[in-house]
Amino acid sequence: MTMTDWAAFDRQLASRRRAIVEGLVEFVRLNSVSQESAKVRVTGEWLTGVLRVRRGLPEEGGPGQPLGDFADDDLGSLALYARGSADDKGPIWSHLHALELMDALGRSPTVNVKFIFDGEEEIDSPSLGPFAEAHRDLLAADVVILTDGPQHARGRPTISGGARxxxxxxxxxxxxxxxxxxxxxxxxxxxxxxxxxxxxxxxxxxxxxxxxxxxxxVGPTAAEHQMMAALPLDLPALEKDLGVRLPADYVERIMFxxxxxxxxxxxxxxxxxxxxxxxxxxxxxxxxxxxxxxxxxxxxxxxxxxxxxxxxxxxxxxxxxxxxxxxxxxxxxxxxxxxDAAKTSLDLPVSREIIAAVERAHGGERAVLLPTMGGTVPMWVFTDILKIPTLLVPYANENNRQHGPNEHMKLDHLFQGIRTTAQLLTDLAAPPPA
Structure with a gap:
């Protein structure tokens, strides 16, 4: 049976929030620094997959308050500070718990799903391309969704068609x-x-x-110019946060x-x-x-x-x-x-399906659409080697300090990620045979 009773899903999620966070705390405590491959392997065996984070820095912040100090109703207002919490263990945790909650409710995805947890992304994914070349049939799919990166500053759902x-x-x-x-x-x-x-x-x-x-x-198209113009970017606020002046063409310089x-x-x-x-x-x-x-x-x-x-x-x-x-x-x-960079049109039918599903998961809130993001992920493996449309749907909060001291994942984003994954696995139906 597919998921139709989202109120029941949300109640089940609310009842399990503390256990979900406790599991994530255990997860982020595992050393999975990409430059230390043996420890990444240990983490992968624990997860039955692999993942990666950047090495920590000497000025990392000290311990915060323990989870037990907070009531269940307070969890959504908290953030977990730990290297790898936002990039990318938190989003991985969202995927796994979406499936677990759907299973607990006797609901199944409407699509077949394959997860790839890349343990070498922070060292440029040297094995992912050769693996894809050797296993094209295994990795065949109608669409790939990557959940790396941060959402828009205002917490709105964000979808990007590419990466530099x-x-x-x-x-x-x-x-x-x-x-x-x-x-x-x-x-x-x-x-x-x-x-x-x-x-x-x-x-x-x-x-x-x-x-x-x-x-x-190649410069932006007319449609991409419109997307950039529609971005709700508060440049003065960003300048105030960073303490520096930023170029007026900030968005175009990042994307194009x-x-x-x-x-x-x-x-x-x-x-x-x-x-x-x-x-x-x-x-x-x-x-x-x-x-x-x-x-x-x-x-x-x-x-x-x-x-x-x-x-x-x-x-x-x-x-x-x-x-x-x-x-x-x-x-x-x-x-x-x-x-190399990679790009997928946000006007494709499957792209529009993903945008609609993500917006439904966020209560109908309009998504921020980006022609491409400024950061880099190995999206090219899927678009260029496997020839699969690929979109980025980031789950982590903006300004999560990834790759730096005090990296953190806001727990409301963790929980919303669970809901978003479940919505995608429910709403995306495989296209009919040609």
Missing amino acids: GMMKVELVIEAARRDVHSGNFVAPNPAWKLNGLLASMATSDGVPLIEAFEEDV HPTLTINGLQSGFVGAEANTIIPHRATVALDIRMVKNQQWTKVYGRLLEHLRAQGFTVIESGDEPLPDDLRGQAVRVVDKRGY
């Missing part, structure tokens, strides 16, 4: 064989050389200067333009460990977010051309010794990885 691609890379410049005293030596300083190189790559406002960086970019970002710099020492030395090495970690129609391998080639145009020899290996005649004159490229 991304390339990550580290650049290393080495000079002397070791750090030397800044008073007793006059030696090439790789930090200055790296500073000059970075200044040639983008303006101080972050506008990329690499030649042909936006080659192949590639970006070049310095993620981190490392050279010498600062703070209490600062010393009067000339460092022998300088490193920068970069990410490049790309939009649909760009190929990350082609953009990578443009990056290498730029490095050479600045007079550097490019070494695409992190292991071979650096010849003395290249010290301070070469850029070593290490840890290169990436994948």
Whole structure:
């Protein structure tokens, strides 16, 4: 039997909220940092699947109040603070409990459903593409729904038709064989050389200067312009929250333009460990977010051309010794990885079905529709390899601090996610045979 009595479902959900949260607390306590594959495997065995989170930072917040301090009626107003709570253990928990509650009520999904829990998404999903190539029949489907990412700031249901691609890379410049005293030596300083190189790559406002960086970019359609204009974005409020000025074309730059970002710099020492030395090495970690129609391998080639145009020899290996005649004159490229952007039209019949089901799950509230999101998920595996329409329906709250200190999942979003998954599994009927 399919789900028709949503009042009964909501009552069942309300009666189980504390147990659901207690289970999620146990879930997030399991270490599943992607960079520590053995611990991800342990978590996967516990879940009968796998999942991933980003490594925590030293400045993570301390413990909050225990769950037992709150009454059941208060749970919807709370948030669970834990690494991985929003990205992406909370949404996974919503899926599993939607099925559990439907089963408890003797109700079945109207569609066949396959779950994929990707334990390597935070390290760019190196196994997902090959797995999809090898198991096309197993993964065949009419539509894929991804629930990564945050909802709109006002808590409205949010649906995105795409995701940007991304390339990550580290650049290393080495000079002397070791750090030397800044008073007793006059030696090439790789930090200055790296500073000059970075200044040639983008303006101080972050506008990329690499030649042909936006080659192949396709601008928004008239319909996509309308979607962007309809977005309920309070830019002044966002500026106040962040404490910085943001560009007037903020939305379009996130969705339809590639970006070049310095993620981190490392050279010498600062703070209490600062010393009067000339460092022998300088490193920068970069990410490049790309939009649909760009190929990350082609953009990578443009990056290498730029490095050479600045007079550097490019070494695409992190292991071979650096010849003395290249010290301070070469850029070593290490840890290169990436994948392309992906996109599905929100005007497809199946897209419209998903939008309608999500809105019904939220009591008829109109969804915020995004042509694409600014973040990156391996959506391309489903759209490009498996040729399946794919949409993003994020469950986590906006500004959930994912990848940073004090990541959190608001529990009302957790519970709403359960309702949304159940609604999707009830309302989406398989299309008739051709």
